[in-house]
Amino acid sequence: MSEFLVIPRADHDALVIRAYEARGYSTDEATEGAKLAAEAARHGIRTHHALKALHLDHLFGSAIGGCVPGAEIEVLPSKFAASERWNANKKLGQSVAYRAIDRAIELADKFGIGQIAVDNTFHYLWGGGYVMEAAERGYYAYTNCTSTLAEVVPFGGKFPTLGTNPHSWGIPTTDVNGFPIVIDWATSTVAMGRVQALKREGKQLPPGAAVDANGQPTTDPHQVAALLPFGGHKGYGMSLINEIFGGFIGGSLPTIRGREVKTPGEKTTTVFYFQVIHPDAISGGNFAHGRSQTENLKAVIDDILGHGNDKAMLPGQIEADARKRSDAAGGILFTPAEVAEFNELATELGLPVWDISKLQEA
Amino acid sequence: MSEFLVIPRADHDALVIRAYEARGYSTDEATEGAKLAAEAARHGIRTHHALKALHLDHLFGSAIGGCVPGAEIEVLPSKFAASERWNANKKLGQSVAYRAIDRAIELADKFGIGQIAVDNTFHYLWGGGYVMEAAERGYYAYTNCTSTLAEVVPFGGKFPTLGTNPHSWGIPTTDVNGFPIVIDWATSTVAMGRVQALKREGKQLPPGAAVDANGQPTTDPHQVAALLPFGGHKGYGMSLINEIFGGFIGGSLPTIRGREVKTPGEKTTTVFYFQVIHPDAISGGNFAHGRSQTENLKAVIDDILGHGNDKAMLPGQIEADARKRSDAAGGILFTPAEVAEFNELATELGLPVWDISKLQEA
Numbered sequence: 001m002s003e004f005l006v007i008p009r010a011d012h013d014a015l016v017i018r019a020y021e022a023r024g025y026s027t028d029e030a031t032e033g034a035k036l037a038a039e040a041a042r043h044g045i046r047t048h049h050a051l052k053a054l055h056l057d058h059l060f061g062s063a064i065g066g067c068v069p070g071a072e073i074e075v076l077p078s079k080f081a082a083s084e085r086w087n088a089n090k091k092l093g094q095s096v097a098y099r100a101i102d103r104a105i106e107l108a109d110k111f112g113i114g115q116i117a118v119d120n121t122f123h124y125l126w127g128g129g130y131v132m133e134a135a136e137r138g139y140y141a142y143t144n145c146t147s148t149l150a151e152v153v154p155f156g157g158k159f160p161t162l163g164t165n166p167h168s169w170g171i172p173t174t175d176v177n178g179f180p181i182v183i184d185w186a187t188s189t190v191a192m193g194r195v196q197a198l199k200r201e202g203k204q205l206p207p208g209a210a211v212d213a214n215g216q217p218t219t220d221p222h223q224v225a226a227l228l229p230f231g232g233h234k235g236y237g238m239s240l241i242n243e244i245f246g247g248f249i250g251g252s253l254p255t256i257r258g259r260e261v262k263t264p265g266e267k268t269t270t271v272f273y274f275q276v277i278h279p280d281a282i283s284g285g286n287f288a289h290g291r292s293q294t295e296n297l298k299a300v301i302d303d304i305l306g307h308g309n310d311k312a313m314l315p316g317q318i319e320a321d322a323r324k325r326s327d328a329a330g331g332i333l334f335t336p337a338e339v340a341e342f343n344e345l346a347t348e349l350g351l352p353v354w355d356i357s358k359l360q361e362a
Numbered sequence: 363m364s365e366f367l368v369i370p371r372a373d374h375d376a377l378v379i380r381a382y383e384a385r386g387y388s389t390d391e392a393t394e395g396a397k398l399a400a401e402a403a404r405h406g407i408r409t410h411h412a413l414k415a416l417h418l419d420h421l422f423g424s425a426i427g428g429c430v431p432g433a434e435i436e437v438l439p440s441k442f443a444a445s446e447r448w449n450a451n452k453k454l455g456q457s458v459a460y461r462a463i464d465r466a467i468e469l470a471d472k473f474g475i476g477q478i479a480v481d482n483t484f485h486y487l488w489g490g491g492y493v494m495e496a497a498e499r500g501y502y503a504y505t506n507c508t509s510t511l512a513e514v515v516p517f518g519g520k521f522p523t524l525g526t527n528p529h530s531w532g533i534p535t536t537d538v539n540g541f542p543i544v545i546d547w548a549t550s551t552v553a554m555g556r557v558q559a560l561k562r563e564g565k566q567l568p569p570g571a572a573v574d575a576n577g578q579p580t581t582d583p584h585q586v587a588a589l590l591p592f593g594g595h596k597g598y599g600m601s602l603i604n605e606i607f608g609g610f611i612g613g614s615l616p617t618i619r620g621r622e623v624k625t626p627g628e629k630t631t632t633v634f635y636f637q638v639i640h641p642d643a644i645s646g647g648n649f650a651h652g653r654s655q656t657e658n659l660k661a662v663i664d665d666i667l668g669h670g671n672d673k674a675m676l677p678g679q680i681e682a683d684a685r686k687r688s689d690a691a692g693g694i695l696f697t698p699a700e701v702a703e704f705n706e707l708a709t710e711l712g713l714p715v716w717d718i719s720k721l722q723e724a
Contacts, residue, residue: 076646076647078474078643079642080472080473080474080475080640080642080643081443081444081472081473081474082443082444082473082474082475082476083473083474083475083640083643083644085643085644085645085646085647087646087648110442110443111442111443111444111445111473112440112442112443112444112445112477113442113444113445113475113476113477113637114444114475115474115475115639115643115644117643117644117645117646118646119646119648120646120648140610153671153674154666154667154671154674155674155675156671156673156674156675157667157669157670157671157672157673157674158670158671158673159669159670159671161665161666161667161668161669161671162666169599169603171606173606181602181606183599183600183602183603185595185596185599215670230593230594230596230597231592231593231594231596231597232592232593233547233677234547234592234593234597235592235593235596236677237531237545237547237677238545238600240543240545240666240676240677241531241545243662243663243666244533244543244659244662245644246662247655247658247659247660247661247662247663248502248641248644248645248655248658248659249644249645249646250645250646250647250648250649250658251662252649252650252658252661252662253661253662253665254662254665254666255665255669265650265651265652266650266651267649267650271646273644275475277477278442278445279610280441280442281440281442281445281447281477281479282445282447282477282479282607282610282611282635283447283479283610283611283612284438284447284449284479284480284481284482284611284612284633285438285447285612286449286481286482286612287612287614287629288614288627288628288629289627289628290627293609293610296609296610296612296614297606297609297610299609299614299615300605300606300608300609300613300614300615300616301605301609303523303615303616303617304516304523304524304602304605304616305516305519305523306523307519307521307523307617308519308520308521308577309515309516309518309519309520309521309523310519311518311519311520312515312516312517312518312519313517313518314602315595315598315599315602
């Protein structure tokens with residue numbers, strides 16, 4: 001059997017929407033959750049597709065009150081015209097993030113730059129998905145968030161007090177190199193999921209990626225108690241930035257975030273930060289050889305990847321390749337094991353299962 | 363003799379201002395150049411003090427037309443209220459950067475966030491200095507720029523097509539931890555200056571920091587032809603961001619930047635990007651246990667550095683310690699060799715030299 005089976009997008013979305021609705025989410029929320037899950041799978045982001053999203057929701061979300069179906073976003077009053085402050089009231093993260101990107105684009109259209117700070121949030125899964133969408137619509141977009149659990153040790157320390165705290169940038173370069181450049185990564189050297197995978201495979205971690213229970217460096221996945229930031233003190237700084245946004249926006253202590261805490265008046269929620277820039281607002285309007293802004297960016301990118309650097313890649317290339325493969329297959333690609341899991345979900349929901357023998361292979 | 367001698371700030375500034383003026387800079391420009399140089403030395407940034415700044419100006423700046431004394435900043439028309447586009451016309455970088463930070467603060471006061479994109483710039487030396495000043499005034503500030511020369515190989519490539527492209531963030535945390543957190547680094551693993559120093563000391567580079575003329579990894583400083591980005595593909599992404607701003611704002615090809623190019627219509631200048639955020643604009647206004655925003659950020663920072671992480675440091679701590687030492691000594695600290703170099707400069711300018719035997723030691 002082939003590695004992947006092709007699920008038509010409409011079939012995927014219908015099932016995932018029903019799954020979210022069965023947990024109490026509104027049709028809008030369910031649709032936004034299904035959209036992000038479909039886009040993640042379409043771009044080969046196998047860590048954040050629908051099965052993962054629903055599992056996460058079950059562990060930390062609607063089942064235990066970490067995420068509240070049907071919650072309404074409160075837009076708090078702001079005296080700053082290019083900035084909004086939102087209280088997400090633990091609404092589904094994907095819904096909040098798509099709406100924040102839409103609104104930040106409106107602000108950028110008017111002010112050249114716009115920002116949305118969101119308090120009381122629940123995991124938006126794949127930051128790259130939101131900034132990629134903004135980039136496809138022609139905008140430079142950025143988001144960061146505080147991660148649910150503190151799993152990362154500050155540079156020079158020994159106890160995990162930082163989230164894996166991701167940053168995501170989307171750059172409108174479809175007309176430049178055929179796809180939006182998307183820079184999207186966690187600030188830990190590796191993800192905790194990678195440690196689990198290495199354990200199963202009987203492999204070692206790269207040096208400098210993790211520490212044991214005594215805060216000592218280890219490459220043995222069985223000994224890993226916490227992760228280290230990528231790139232030493234520089235990656236530590238990048239992780240700290242998300243905690244600083246957390247402190248400014250409204251998150252409480254990193255070490256209690258996402259944990260069960262009964263103290264009255266305490267907060268264990270994450271925060272989101274979004275920023276969108278209109279490229280016209282940062283154009284000096286005077287490019288060499290009479291180039292347009294897009295032509296100029298293309299000349300820069302071609303120069304970077306020229307000079308024998310053909311093995312260097314632009315961030316977002318792997319996602320763009322996966323998307324091309326999905327789109328050529330006419331659907332979203334899942335492994336047979338994943339399709340079987342979707343079928344279990346369908347059965348639980350009383351829906352017809354997908355006939356694996358009739359699915360197209362890719 | 364002690365490691366450092368103390369030069370009173372007024373004496374330092376008078377000499378440096380005269381040095382800039384002797385090269386044709388206006389009194390305003392000379393004063394801004396002296397200020398940044400004094401602040402760099404005060405904070406222990408020995409790579410960007412006055413002697414280095416004047417040397418850089420001699421090599422790449424006013425002596426050869428890379429920087430134009432007395433140039434005027436043109437503020438280009440913008441239809442975006444929170445954004446400005448400037449043509450620096452190769453004005454002294456320090457003057458441009460101080461003014462951009464001032465203006466971005468005004469925009470942030472009104473819009474919550476403000477950005478200034480600057481084309482046709484000349485080296486601003488120490489990005490950390492500008493964002494630190496904004497942070498001391500209570501703002502979250504960020505700057506990046508394209509570096510003069512392409513010395514860094516893209517991840518997976520072999521030829522240097524990226525600048526060392528620094529990023530600098532200043533966070534208003536003086537009321538939180540006693541000094542502004544300043545995250546400020548180049549996106550190369552090490553600086554080219556560090557390679558030269560290792561060569562002199564007969565030492566090796568850390569692995570993964572540089573490549574030889576064939577694009578192969580090397581730890582031998584004598585074989586180094588180009589640098590690598592810090593943190594693998596993640597640091598590469600951070601370096602790419604500056605080139606993308608370069609492409610949007612108005613820089614031409616990275617590999618010709620800062621080089622002598624006679625092609626008509628070509629550009630070899632760098633760009634600057636500045637952004638300032640008003641902390642009130644991103645406050646959710648609802649902090650655990652009724653904390654203020656500042657108290658909340660303090661609780662977050664204390665949590666990160668707690669739990670036995672007393673050996674972890676906040677970015678900006680080293681600079682804050684150097685500043686405390688300078689301020690306690692009542693001046694700016696230079697080595698005897700540096701003071702001797704200042705005295706050569708004074709002699710060239712026909713000014714009285716500093717009497718080393720009478721200078722206070724620190």
